[in-house]
Amino acid sequence: MEIEAVVNGVAMTLQCSMGTNLLCALRDAGVLSPKTACEEGRCGACSVLNDGAVVYSCLLPALACHGAAITTVEAGVAADLTEALVARGAVQCGFCTPGFVVTIEALLARYAARPLDDATVRAALSGNLCRCTGYEGLVAATLDVHLERTTVSS
Amino acid sequence: MIGADTPRPDVRAKITGTFRYSNDLEAPGMLYLATVRSPHAHAELGHIDATAAAAVQGFVCVLDSRHVPARRQPKALGEQPILAEGVVRFCGEPVALVVAATEDAAWQAAALIRVEYQPLPVLSDATTALAPGAPAVHPGGNLVRHLCLARGELSTGAPVEVEGRWEIGRQDPGFLGLEAALAVPGGDGGVTVRAATQDVCNDQRSIALQLGLEEHQVRVEHAGMGGAFGGRERITLQAHVALAALALGRPVKATYRRHESFVSHAKRHPGLIVLSLGATEGGEVLYARGRVLLDGGAYAPEPTSAVLGAVCYFLGGPYRIPAVDIQGDAVYTNNPISGAMRGFGAPQACFAVESTMDLLAARVGMDPVELRRRNALRPGDLFPTSGQLVPGPAPVREVIDACASIAMPPLPRREAGVRRGVGFALGVKNVLYGEGEPEWAQAEVVLDAHGAVVRSSAAECGQGALGVLTQIATAALDGIPATVPAGSTDDGYAGSSSASRQTWMSGSAVMAAAADVSAQLRILAARCFDVELEKVEIVDGQLRAPGRAATLAEVLGDQQLRAAATYRAPLTRRGDPLTGEGPVHAAWMFVAHRAVVDVDVELGSVRLVQMATAQDVGLAINPREVRGQMVGGSIQGFGFAVMEDLRCEEGVPLNDSFSDYLMPTAADGAEVVTVLVEQAEPQGPFGAKGVGEPPSISSTAAVVAAIRDATGRPLPRIPARPEDCVARALSPDPRR
Numbered sequence: 001m002e003i004e005a006v007v008n009g010v011a012m013t014l015q016c017s018m019g020t021n022l023l024c025a026l027r028d029a030g031v032l033s034p035k036t037a038c039e040e041g042r043c044g045a046c047s048v049l050n051d052g053a054v055v056y057s058c059l060l061p062a063l064a065c066h067g068a069a070i071t072t073v074e075a076g077v078a079a080d081l082t083e084a085l086v087a088r089g090a091v092q093c094g095f096c097t098p099g100f101v102v103t104i105e106a107l108l109a110r111y112a113a114r115p116l117d118d119a120t121v122r123a124a125l126s127g128n129l130c131r132c133t134g135y136e137g138l139v140a141a142t143l144d145v146h147l148e149r150t151t152v153s154s
Numbered sequence: 155m156i157g158a159d160t161p162r163p164d165v166r167a168k169i170t171g172t173f174r175y176s177n178d179l180e181a182p183g184m185l186y187l188a189t190v191r192s193p194h195a196h197a198e199l200g201h202i203d204a205t206a207a208a209a210v211q212g213f214v215c216v217l218d219s220r221h222v223p224a225r226r227q228p229k230a231l232g233e234q235p236i237l238a239e240g241v242v243r244f245c246g247e248p249v250a251l252v253v254a255a256t257e258d259a260a261w262q263a264a265a266l267i268r269v270e271y272q273p274l275p276v277l278s279d280a281t282t283a284l285a286p287g288a289p290a291v292h293p294g295g296n297l298v299r300h301l302c303l304a305r306g307e308l309s310t311g312a313p314v315e316v317e318g319r320w321e322i323g324r325q326d327p328g329f330l331g332l333e334a335a336l337a338v339p340g341g342d343g344g345v346t347v348r349a350a351t352q353d354v355c356n357d358q359r360s361i362a363l364q365l366g367l368e369e370h371q372v373r374v375e376h377a378g379m380g381g382a383f384g385g386r387e388r389i390t391l392q393a394h395v396a397l398a399a400l401a402l403g404r405p406v407k408a409t410y411r412r413h414e415s416f417v418s419h420a421k422r423h424p425g426l427i428v429l430s431l432g433a434t435e436g437g438e439v440l441y442a443r444g445r446v447l448l449d450g451g452a453y454a455p456e457p458t459s460a461v462l463g464a465v466c467y468f469l470g471g472p473y474r475i476p477a478v479d480i481q482g483d484a485v486y487t488n489n490p491i492s493g494a495m496r497g498f499g500a501p502q503a504c505f506a507v508e509s510t511m512d513l514l515a516a517r518v519g520m521d522p523v524e525l526r527r528r529n530a531l532r533p534g535d536l537f538p539t540s541g542q543l544v545p546g547p548a549p550v551r552e553v554i555d556a557c558a559s560i561a562m563p564p565l566p567r568r569e570a571g572v573r574r575g576v577g578f579a580l581g582v583k584n585v586l587y588g589e590g591e592p593e594w595a596q597a598e599v600v601l602d603a604h605g606a607v608v609r610s611s612a613a614e615c616g617q618g619a620l621g622v623l624t625q626i627a628t629a630a631l632d633g634i635p636a637t638v639p640a641g642s643t644d645d646g647y648a649g650s651s652s653a654s655r656q657t658w659m660s661g662s663a664v665m666a667a668a669a670d671v672s673a674q675l676r677i678l679a680a681r682c683f684d685v686e687l688e689k690v691e692i693v694d695g696q697l698r699a700p701g702r703a704a705t706l707a708e709v710l711g712d713q714q715l716r717a718a719a720t721y722r723a724p725l726t727r728r729g730d731p732l733t734g735e736g737p738v739h740a741a742w743m744f745v746a747h748r749a750v751v752d753v754d755v756e757l758g759s760v761r762l763v764q765m766a767t768a769q770d771v772g773l774a775i776n777p778r779e780v781r782g783q784m785v786g787g788s789i790q791g792f793g794f795a796v797m798e799d800l801r802c803e804e805g806v807p808l809n810d811s812f813s814d815y816l817m818p819t820a821a822d823g824a825e826v827v828t829v830l831v832e833q834a835e836p837q838g839p840f841g842a843k844g845v846g847e848p849p850s851i852s853s854t855a856a857v858v859a860a861i862r863d864a865t866g867r868p869l870p871r872i873p874a875r876p877e878d879c880v881a882r883a884l885s886p887d888p889r890r
Contacts (some may be wrong), residue, residue, distance in 0.1 A: 033171025093616025094168025
């Protein structure tokens, strides 16, 4: 079987069978930033945007994504977030990083016009595991970018 | 340059998703491999029937121990065969490999392999492993190593004696990047294996040994690694894909599932430590008496022996203790394999020492931090267990004071049933291998008009090794840009990325090779400028002499300069067989942690409020990356204190998934305040020493101490479970 989806702005045909999850379909199609790590929706390394919503692609049947717009970090990462992650030392092995980037951007979009604090960021990122960094750099980078974006826009 | 927060070279590729991991490997025409594993912890292995599996579309073949070529040397006692031979000794042990055209077909066929087992008695309790009549895991008995450390006169009847019995659970490295490897057969009967590994040369040796090959027939290349923390020191699937690729003449890839990952890589040794400290009324420690038992699991005697050494040698902490009597046993069981994990025995020892020190502080009525200050090792003291002279710098008091003086978090509003606790712990570990393990590292620097390329086989696990080597090379070349690509067994020997050693070991080799190339370049420039050699300088990557300047390209043209260097570690030896004394360690790292927790004493739930830590790091090559190690390791240590334990029943893991084996999330974590105590290590490159392991050593003990402070519960076991942290509903905390 196959489905049609717009992946990072490009119309693609993804091969799948009944049991294939979106993660495998994407990786088979060469979209490799979403990672296989727990295969049961616990670590967030496979996080992608599905029509604008963050999903664990390992839990989503590929067949349910026919006609969907899927976004991963291959679509591009905002320069301000990239620089904040670099500056805060938020990357070590990097296996979790693309999933975090997807989750962080969705959080920042939700809080584009609202204040954001440490506890809210930590709760919002708690669906993504990072074994290397202890999260501090990821949380700080998120708050840095939020401050920067809300300051510029106000 | 040195001491600058230079961005790590791989950071942007990792953010944008273009960095490739072992999991992403591909080769034209590759086949996929899946592993058939024993569901039994101990059983005789019978017939393996692949009839049903062979009917799966895409099935290629099944391989078992009969397909493994004859070895060139006999298997050592306790060494794991790559496929079980006659007996399986732990749940999850590989018994057969299925190769198929697709990953799905390989898994489907593997599930259809029928294996006959005759269950044997399971040895799951390490405390009974040495008892008469215990099931024998291996023919030679269940003892891996016995170690005895005896120094000084143990006075009988110290004015004060305290004793603790400390139980340690089984922490998993929990790296996110599942084991994956690709093997490509070569034309010469050899094979190239691309894998995520902490040591390509050790993988090469292991694969060659297991498959009856010469080492030169096996090439191993680093593939991108999604974390390691010790769990990638031994091979797991590397020999399997190599075996299949050689048997079939096709590239073969395998990727583990999470439950396989849990049973395949080594875990931190669980165990039991009984420790007594004798002291004066004033809290001066007079002696330490310890008994250690470690559960090594079913195989792999070498790491278990070395970890036992670490637990025993660090059971006196970083304290001046004139007499010790420490005896340790490490045993085989039918439990999952134990081995290296960040800290390598030092966290277990630290939990026991620091918990017992707190008992002593309570007994003599002294502040726990003050008790540690009074007993802290100073330069010129003898290390308590090995009796080695501790040279300077040994900033033990400095890390205590720096950590203790970090500002405390503000007190929260009172909440019914929630109590705050504060705990302090001090840790120590050797940097570099120690105990007489031969140790060296090689590097080569190749310089042309574009800059320098460093060839090293040091493993980048995510800890930043290649970034550190880049900074060292650039600094040693006075600003000439250097790159350090991921290497392979073609790039010399670097040893393992473990024991916090690569900055020191490979860093020293890179520095020496770079200095050689720099000297060659200055000679060329002196000729170019027609000046004396002493007048030539390299400044910001440019060649200069009084009144003269030239770029690298102008001096080199199309020439290439190269130099290789081998750095040898300071010599260590195994300790005296009777007393354990001797130069067993090259140098030490010291660390302190202070944890602040809020405990809901009715639920037994623990919230980390703040972790403060000060660490003896030598001079930091890259302070930001050093802090990254400190924060990440501290949160791993918090995980071990309150949640991380791979539980087993009769040798069968009960929680081998991320749903059931819990690790800290961002919501569990908290602010980690770090202080780098920088005193130059005279033997390290640019004054650096190691930094990777200490964050995981004293963090766990500090968290448990904080929970004790909050609840008054004794907490003799890590991880502390919610039921251990429940306390009587107490009157409102008077400190609020």
